[in-house]
Amino acid sequence: MTTRFRRQRHVKREYAGGSTDWRKYLVVAVFAVGGCVQLPPRPPLPEVTAIAPAAGGALDQLVAAAEGAHPGESAFRLVASGTEAFVARMQSARLATRSLDVQTYIWHADLTGIHLALQLLESADRGVRVRLLLDDLDARAKNDGYAALAAHPLIDVRMFNPWVTRNGTLRQVGEGALSFRRINRRMHNKSWIADNRIALVGGRNIGDEYFGADEEMNFVDLDFAMLGPVVRDASAWFDRYWNSASAYPMEFLDAEGVNEEALGKLRHRLKKYTSETGNSRYAAALRADEVVKKMIAGDWPMQWSAKYRFISDDPAKVTMKKRDARRTPVGSALLPLVLAAESSINIISPYFVPGQIVTEALIGAAGLGKQVRVLTNSLVANDVAAVHGGYARYRRRLLEGGVQLWEMKPGGSAIHSSLFGSSGASLHTKALSSDGRKLFVGSFNVDPRSTWLNCEQGVLVDDALLTGELDGIFDMQTTGQHAWQVTLKDGAMAWSDGKENFSSDPKASAWRRFQALMTRVLHLDAQL
Numbered sequence: 365m366t367t368r369f370r371r372q373r374h375v376k377r378e379y380a381g382g383s384t385d386w387r388k389y390l391v392v393a394v395f396a397v398g399g400c401v402q403l404p405p406r407p408p409l410p411e412v413t414a415i416a417p418a419a420g421g422a423l424d425q426l427v428a429a430a431e432g433a434h435p436g437e438s439a440f441r442l443v444a445s446g447t448e449a450f451v452a453r454m455q456s457a458r459l460a461t462r463s464l465d466v467q468t469y470i471w472h473a474d475l476t477g478i479h480l481a482l483q484l485l486e487s488a489d490r491g492v493r494v495r496l497l498l499d500d501l502d503a504r505a506k507n508d509g510y511a512a513l514a515a516h517p518l519i520d521v522r523m524f525n526p527w528v529t530r531n532g533t534l535r536q537v538g539e540g541a542l543s544f545r546r547i548n549r550r551m552h553n554k555s556w557i558a559d560n561r562i563a564l565v566g567g568r569n570i571g572d573e574y575f576g577a578d579e580e581m582n583f584v585d586l587d588f589a590m591l592g593p594v595v596r597d598a599s600a601w602f603d604r605y606w607n608s609a610s611a612y613p614m615e616f617l618d619a620e621g622v623n624e625e626a627l628g629k630l631r632h633r634l635k636k637y638t639s640e641t642g643n644s645r646y647a648a649a650l651r652a653d654e655v656v657k658k659m660i661a662g663d664w665p666m667q668w669s670a671k672y673r674f675i676s677d678d679p680a681k682v683t684m685k686k687r688d689a690r691r692t693p694v695g696s697a698l699l700p701l702v703l704a705a706e707s708s709i710n711i712i713s714p715y716f717v718p719g720q721i722v723t724e725a726l727i728g729a730a731g732l733g734k735q736v737r738v739l740t741n742s743l744v745a746n747d748v749a750a751v752h753g754g755y756a757r758y759r760r761r762l763l764e765g766g767v768q769l770w771e772m773k774p775g776g777s778a779i780h781s782s783l784f785g786s787s788g789a790s791l792h793t794k795a796l797s798s799d800g801r802k803l804f805v806g807s808f809n810v811d812p813r814s815t816w817l818n819c820e821q822g823v824l825v826d827d828a829l830l831t832g833e834l835d836g837i838f839d840m841q842t843t844g845q846h847a848w849q850v851t852l853k854d855g856a857m858a859w860s861d862g863k864e865n866f867s868s869d870p871k872a873s874a875w876r877r878f879q880a881l882m883t884r885v886l887h888l889d890a891q892l
Contacts, residue, residue, distance in 0.1 A: 447653050
């Protein structure tokens with residue numbers, strides 16, 4: 365079992381006085397609290413690596429024979445359905461006998477998040493080693509729960525690029541203000557690996573809106589489910605992040621919170637909640653879902669290919685200097701794919717801020733007669749309105765250069781995103797295809813943040829069948845039912861779904877327009 369560190373946190377507090385201006389008090393308080401909180405170097409830890417595939421486990425029996433029949437190849441399946449994505453994670457955790465390695469940017473404490481958390485705990489109770497690696501930007505707010513999980517002898521929890529202060533808004537503001545350069549760089553990767561036999565990698569975080577379980581708003585998203593040697597590639601990258609200097613054990617961050625009493629209380633709450641929601645609308649919908657029924661019965665077709673590459677940014681990206689070319693292996697792998705395209709390029713990116721280099725590459729391709737199509741969020745559908753301002757700076761130029769643009773509607777929930785007919789939907793898929801034979805699925809957005817600030821990963825595959833499936837998803841999501849096409853008419857931008865026409869960002873509120881405008885005016889692209 366991994367060595368555990370018990371270290372008491374000590375935060376020195378400083379006070380200031382002598383002024384009658386309350387704003388000065390506030391500023392001094394924030395900087396005083398934040399100024400004395402610096403992330404110490406992570407202590408030396410023994411390297412921990414993925415457990416090798418073996419024979420005898422349920423997943424081994426399901427996968428080993430198929431792997432043996434396809435030497436040198438890996439299997440891939442595009443998982444567009446939120447329900448399928450949720451069940452794939454639950455079932456793989458239930459069937460795992462040796463290890464579960466989970467890496468994510470966000471894990472919500474909601475219906476699906478709590479069910480998956482309990483499943484990890486119950487898998488550990490059965491003897492499965494669980495490693496949970498979370499980006500701390502979201503995780504800090506759930507510090508107590510993660511600390512409690514870490515008390516289990518077979519569950520290790522690490523936070524990537526963590527906050528030193530584990531609670532308190534004022535302290536968080538102070539630390540964020542004085543450590544902005546570090547805190548601003550995040551781990552955006554998402555992977556779920558069971559027994560080193562099956563992996564899910566893509567754009568989905570853990571939470572209701574990613575699995576079609578939210579009754580108000582859901583994300584349209586995409587995963588690659590994978591078998592074969594590519595799973596070991598994913599595990600090797602998980603190990604690099606797990607053992608990196610930026611991954612801190614919970615015992616180091618909050619020694620007091622890692623205790624058996626807290627674990628017992630957490631276990632009780634998780635079981636109580638899952639018992640109470642066992643007959644929820646989502647649970648009933650899962651039982652009735654035909655794709656889920658086939659999946660559980662073993663009918664889960666996958667495509668085998670020997671031409672693939674798992675690509676990932678180095679975890680040291682968060683410490684590298686600005687514009688260091690080594691910081692963007694994922695971006696560096698995707699740009700040549702665009703430049704080398706012979707006939708077509710399809711890009712799906714919820715946050716699309718192409719910048720000068722990508723804009724010129726896309727316009728250049730369109731100028732050579734290649735079909736260049738982009739699907740992103742509309743202003744009203746984008747969950748981060750400010751991002752739209754960055755995208756809008758390049759929109760006219762792209763259209764004038766022959767690039768075709770679609771913006772997703774907020775009501776596109778029929779695209780595998782909700783079981784409840786929710787009124788809201790937002791694009792979250794990150795994917796790219798070229799020439800009907802190559803595709804990428806991962807966590808990478810076409811924007812400066814993914815390129816230079818966040819750690820990202822994904823999988824490139826050369827396969828006509830899989831690329832055809834992705835292109836089919838693109839075609840479906842760009843129909844008038846789900847998206848507005850943006851064009852130029854008499855020199856002015858126009859939006860249309862074939863039934864309604866608009867002369868400005870459709871159905872966006874004045875407040876969202878203002879947010880986008882401010883981002884555009886202030887040129888905040890580097891942070892988007």
